[in-house]
Amino acid sequence: MEPDGGGFVFDGVVVERGGVRALDRFSAEIPRQGVTAVFGPSGSGKSTLLRLCNRLEVPAEGRVSFRGDDLAGLDPLRLRRRVGMVFQRPTPFPGSVEDNLRAAVPDADRARMEQALAGAALDGSWLGRDATELSGGEAQRVCMARTLITQPEVLLLDEPTSALDVSATEVLEQAVRRLVEGGLTVLWVTHDMAQVRRIADRVLHIEHGRCVGIEPVARPPRVEEVAPWTTW
Template sequence: MEERPDDRPDLPPHLRPEAREDGRGLWPVRIEDATLSAGGRRLLDGLSFALPAGGVTALMGPNGAGKSLALRMLAGLIRPDSGAVRWGAGETPIKGAVALVFQRPVLLRRSTAGNIDHALAIAGVPRRERAARRAGLLALAGLERLADRPARALSGGEAQRLALARALAARPRLLLLDEPTASLDPAAVAAIEDLARRIVAGGATVLLVTHDAGQARRLADRALFMHAGRIVEDAPAARLLAAPRSPQAQAYLAGRLLV
């Protein structure tokens, strides 16, 4: 059974989002009138939204709406055909300020601790600081007793907690979570949600893609509803989930098929 790390520590100062003295602020992060096409299909169609600092924003919508593409765009992995993505005043992401966690974590053929060590090295953490940072991340994710276990032998929930811990290696200010609890059992979902709350309490901002209205209700301050490559509703999460105003969100939350 998946262990829920309720007694795990909050983020200590050396794991909290890092304020970089690079002359650039990150906020707001925004996508402006972005379009993207592939194979003759319009995947994003005038997508626009902004993320201010703090809290959790849930990004919801049917499969194929473009949610994962939006996250990849915010992570700097893809660029729009037209429109813009802006991180503060710049059009290039600030190194280490944004981290993306995929629905299915891709783990290295190393131990649990080794995966975190690799992430710390990639983030440029000095070697003398890595042991303390690794220990802190393992404790935060409730993985201390699994430090020496091969990462690919972890359960689904443990692997996702490792992916989250690994994403925190660079002390990002914006964490993008793409359906992090899909296919997990209830105990594993609770553990991931608990970890997400600790991350936000430590000062990070989270954009969460989820199909789970209950999860959005538990975690999010704000909700965006996406359909056919654009945002059709943007509201406080509690209001959107209880009384959606767009026909698309109404249909989706009522369990009706959207085309």
């Protein structure tokens, strides 16, 4: 399977921990556009797959490519600005929301901070809020804004709504769909098929560390106009 310059390509990837294969000769090609949901049971290798995409994990065997480049040859810090990640549990840093955004981009001006907040369904009035006193859903969106301020090409989401209530989940899902409609690529790990139907353009099924298929997800079209997502 050769890289096509589009999205991620996994070719015979093996990841082992303590003699157990989290990924077992995993091969798949993930397109550049839209939301790809990574779906499967607990322990199937979903989070490991996601962590490979920005070199938080490295394969014992095989190759991972991103837009035609072998990840093994890319600088990890530069890659993580192009491929940002939001984790399952929100981890805001002590200080204000502005402090959190500046931790990612110290010289960010207000316009750039407001763009990042808007991408996470927040506005400039949040900049002065204490990031450690936010609700779970608010904290997760601040963490997403902290990732977005680096202006990534791809957003990796590792079950970001698993600890959120229904209302907070809906807000985050809608925010991500707006980003995708503006041009951002998203990989979203989930074990919730109802969520897959709401947010995904395609679903990658993974079981026992192997890809067992990628198929499109039928979603109703949205008619609202969305400003393009800005990347470098």
